[in-house]
Amino acid sequence: MTAVETTSRAPRAAMRKLRRAATRNYRVTICTTLLTLVAIAAVFAPLLAPYGPQDLAVGEPLSPPSPEHIFGVDNFGRDQLSRILDGARISLGISAIVTIVSMALGAPLGLILGYRRGRVDFLVSRFLDLLFAFPGILIALVLATALGPGLTTAAIAMCVIYVPQATRFVRGVVASESVKDYVVAARTVGASGFRVIFVHILPNIRSQLLVITTLVLSFAVLTEAALSFLGVGAQAPSSSWGRMLTDGRDFLMTQPFLAVVPALAIAALVLILNGLGDGLRDRLDTDAVTVDPKAAP
Numbered sequence: 001m002t003a004v005e006t007t008s009r010a011p012r013a014a015m016r017k018l019r020r021a022a023t024r025n026y027r028v029t030i031c032t033t034l035l036t037l038v039a040i041a042a043v044f045a046p047l048l049a050p051y052g053p054q055d056l057a058v059g060e061p062l063s064p065p066s067p068e069h070i071f072g073v074d075n076f077g078r079d080q081l082s083r084i085l086d087g088a089r090i091s092l093g094i095s096a097i098v099t100i101v102s103m104a105l106g107a108p109l110g111l112i113l114g115y116r117r118g119r120v121d122f123l124v125s126r127f128l129d130l131l132f133a134f135p136g137i138l139i140a141l142v143l144a145t146a147l148g149p150g151l152t153t154a155a156i157a158m159c160v161i162y163v164p165q166a167t168r169f170v171r172g173v174v175a176s177e178s179v180k181d182y183v184v185a186a187r188t189v190g191a192s193g194f195r196v197i198f199v200h201i202l203p204n205i206r207s208q209l210l211v212i213t214t215l216v217l218s219f220a221v222l223t224e225a226a227l228s229f230l231g232v233g234a235q236a237p238s239s240s241w242g243r244m245l246t247d248g249r250d251f252l253m254t255q256p257f258l259a260v261v262p263a264l265a266i267a268a269l270v271l272i273l274n275g276l277g278d279g280l281r282d283r284l285d286t287d288a289v290t291v292d293p294k295a296a297p
Helices: 003-008 010-024 026-043 080-116 118-132 136-147 151-177 181-188 193-204 206-230 241-251 257-289
Strands: none
Touching: 026 080, 026 257, 080 118, 080 151, 080 193, 080 206, 080 241, 080 257, 118 151, 136 151, 136 206, 151 193, 151 206, 181 193, 193 206, 206 241, 206 257, 241 257
């Protein structure tokens, strides 16, 4: 079998590996199902919510959870379940947009830097090291001070944080992939750098890119909640989970459900995304090192 035939089968092999990861690993199946349910709840929140997220006096203020109001009622008489569902649209939606932008900008840059390397890679890597020397939340707070609080500011700040991280993640994957035999073979037969990167390397790292995407998305969810909690993200009366956590902390001793419910929603979504990423990584790593027992000495 020639090197060209081997590389032509790479995309199909990568997709088969990804399908095996989704079907054989119970963590991937469970987390994918749960994430799908969260996404459906977020998209159809207006239809699923029993009340509007900003409807006032739908119940007795500060009422505890009950059959009529499963997650209770806040101090303005707003239904917590309706706000949690609407908050999923904000928290998951903003985080998804940031993840798409970060991967769309960071992945191509990481592909090029990881393959080319050299002086440009050195300079960009040192610049990224300089950015990583500062906590991401600190960079976001500085940008929020300059641009003013709001969801747009939070999204911009998160992109500034996660584009460099996506670049570094992808660069590391490509750097290790570029020394493998199929890449060397493609260079030997005269393939251009563009063809090697986007025709040969990219199809072979699709699964790793998916894992990186889930990790970036989980970090983005947590960062959006943190920025909203600190007051530089979603503003009142928004039902962002981080904002709901801020609104509920004043009643933590008397009505803890106001803070506990959004905190559990944030934690559950982050755990689902981390479980999905870990499950895919473990399954793909297992596939990568699987050895035929009959071939063992």
